Amino acid sequence: MSNSVIYWFRQDLRLEDNPALLHAAQSGKSVIPIFIFDPDDRPIGMAASWWREQSLTKLGQALKKIGATLNFYEGRPLEILQKLTGFYGADEIVWNRQYDGYSVARDKEIKQTLSDKGIQCSSFNASLLFEPWLIKNKSGSHFKVFSPFWRQCMAENAPESPFPRPTKLRGHSDTDPLQISLPTAPLSDDADLITEEWTPGETGANRQLEKFIEEGLAIYAEFRDFPDRPATSRLSPYLRWGEISPRQIWSKIQFVKSHESFSEKTITKFLAEIGWREFSYHLIFHVPEMATQNLQSSFNDFPWERNEEARQQWKEGKTGYPLVDAGMRELRRTGYMHNRVRMITASFLIKHLMIDWRAGEKYFWDRLLDACPANNIAGWQWVAGSGADAAPFFRIFNPIIQGEKFDPQGAYTKRFIPELAHVEQKHLFSPWKAKSDTVGVDFQEGGYPDPIVEHEYARNRALDAFQQIRR
Numbered sequence: 001m002s003n004s005v006i007y008w009f010r011q012d013l014r015l016e017d018n019p020a021l022l023h024a025a026q027s028g029k030s031v032i033p034i035f036i037f038d039p040d041d042r043p044i045g046m047a048a049s050w051w052r053e054q055s056l057t058k059l060g061q062a063l064k065k066i067g068a069t070l071n072f073y074e075g076r077p078l079e080i081l082q083k084l085t086g087f088y089g090a091d092e093i094v095w096n097r098q099y100d101g102y103s104v105a106r107d108k109e110i111k112q113t114l115s116d117k118g119i120q121c122s123s124f125n126a127s128l129l130f131e132p133w134l135i136k137n138k139s140g141s142h143f144k145v146f147s148p149f150w151r152q153c154m155a156e157n158a159p160e161s162p163f164p165r166p167t168k169l170r171g172h173s174d175t176d177p178l179q180i181s182l183p184t185a186p187l188s189d190d191a192d193l194i195t196e197e198w199t200p201g202e203t204g205a206n207r208q209l210e211k212f213i214e215e216g217l218a219i220y221a222e223f224r225d226f227p228d229r230p231a232t233s234r235l236s237p238y239l240r241w242g243e244i245s246p247r248q249i250w251s252k253i254q255f256v257k258s259h260e261s262f263s264e265k266t267i268t269k270f271l272a273e274i275g276w277r278e279f280s281y282h283l284i285f286h287v288p289e290m291a292t293q294n295l296q297s298s299f300n301d302f303p304w305e306r307n308e309e310a311r312q313q314w315k316e317g318k319t320g321y322p323l324v325d326a327g328m329r330e331l332r333r334t335g336y337m338h339n340r341v342r343m344i345t346a347s348f349l350i351k352h353l354m355i356d357w358r359a360g361e362k363y364f365w366d367r368l369l370d371a372c373p374a375n376n377i378a379g380w381q382w383v384a385g386s387g388a389d390a391a392p393f394f395r396i397f398n399p400i401i402q403g404e405k406f407d408p409q410g411a412y413t414k415r416f417i418p419e420l421a422h423v424e425q426k427h428l429f430s431p432w433k434a435k436s437d438t439v440g441v442d443f444q445e446g447g448y449p450d451p452i453v454e455h456e457y458a459r460n461r462a463l464d465a466f467q468q469i470r471r
């Protein structure tokens with residue numbers, strides 16, 4: 001009888017609330033924890049690669065403390081797993097599930113092929129509150145609108161409690177010839193604030209949750225749309241890489257709800273955002289094609305423009321609209337962008353510049369630490385109006401008004417656009433109007449650009465284009 005089990009880490013880079021790892025630990029067999037760099041999966045971007053490398057390093061250290069060594073491999077997972085089961089004589093492989101189209105198909109093939117060879121493959125849920133196939137509408141299909149989806153989730157039994165972390169693993173003393181060392185993933189020079197602002201890994205995730213409960217949760221409902229306020233959790237990269245699970249967050253929030261005096265409104269709002277994450281994951285599971293195609297096929301005829309110059313100006317934060325540019329520079333420098341500003345920058349690319357949402361999704365994918373196969377696609381399609389329960393296309397953000405409303409002191413915008421540091425608040429979001437005033441001198445010297453497109457013109461052009469696909 002075999003006495004080893006392979007544990008395959010993927011997007012669950014933690015020890016706590018890790019049902020597959022706990023299963024392996026409790027099997028009594030020696031555990032071989034592995035991570036595979038899969039060349040057939042969508043290559044992750046620069047920022048996320050850095051995060052993953054850091055997180056895997058910390059995971060390796062944590063595993064060592066409880067008795068096992070994390071091994072790295074590169075290649076097609078089925079082939080690697082076949083070779084490893086042979087080498088270690090393992091009769092079982094365990095992993096936590098992923099829900100995007102590529103991963104589902106890959107895992108299915110692996111399960112089928114290896115089960116036929118007598119190797120048991122067991123998978124678990126470690127990244128969702130509710131499995132996608134359990135939440136159905138009255139006609140037995142998946143939900144396309146968020147509110148009834150979340151109501152249905154809330155009507156289900158409460159999510160399971162988090163699983164305890166294994167305290168000891170029986171490691172394996174052999175090493176195999178396929179192993180590689182963990183590849184380094186350097187950051188580009190312009191991502192200069194990432195290491196200062198972020199601490200990847202399970203410990204960092206738990207600290208971030210504690211910090212949010214202390215500083216952000218009480219003001220979440222009121223200030224979550226204001227990018228200069230520390231009101232949101234910044235848990236997204238940790239959730240993306242599974243350094244913390246939604247079950248852990250859920251359970252911690254239920255605990256503080258019953259022990260501390262947070263308003264029902266703020267708790268409900270925060271949990272609903274975790275709900276939006278669930279909604280995106282369920283959607284991508286049920287409609288995997290949405291990763292590359294419009295969910296609403298009427299958008300297939302949208303007359304997108306190919307404007308390389310404007311796309312580059314958008315990426316560099318040089319559109320001449322300060323809130324848009326602050327967001328794009330925040331993304332570049334920190335690997336993160338506040339949700340309200342993600343909506344505004346995405347809307348600007350799609351509606352003001354009429355550039356296909358897929359181009360924006362690709363750039364976010366490269367630059368976001370939390371770039372996620374479900375949330376990024378769903379976010380972009382939501383803004384475009386082509387997605388599920390999406391913002392209607394005709395609702396076009398005015399980047400000037402959005403700035404005045406959501407960055408009322410200008411602190412966020414000025415942090416990322418130092419050229420505008422001395423521009424008066426009344427001109428901050430339309431600085432071209434300050435040109436004739438003396439207050440405009442600083443910004444002119446700093447070289448901040450004029451708007452690359454005029455707002456009213458862009459708005460009307462986008463609405464005309466939208467009319468074409470509605471006919």
Ligand SMILES: Cc1cc2nc3c(=O)[nH]c(=O)nc-3n(C[C@H](O)[C@H](O)[C@H](O)COP(=O)(O)OP(=O)(O)OC[C@H]3O[C@@H](n4cnc5c(N)ncnc54)[C@H](O)[C@@H]3O)c2cc1C
Pocket residue numbers: 224232233234235236237239240273274275276277278280337338339340342343346364368370371372375376377379380383
């Ligand atoms: C164009 C666009 C692209 C996006 N790309 C991503 C992405 O690649 N990865 C990603 O995790 N989120 C993405 N989002 C959703 C959202 O902007 C981020 O999850 C959020 O800003 C992360 O900050 P936070 O952790 O402080 O969020 P909080 O407000 O503290 O929310 C807590 C958690 O809930 C989830 N969440 C919050 N808002 C949303 C939302 N609108 N949709 C889905 N889940 C949500 C996230 O997991 C988040 O960490 C995108 C949104 C847009 C408009």
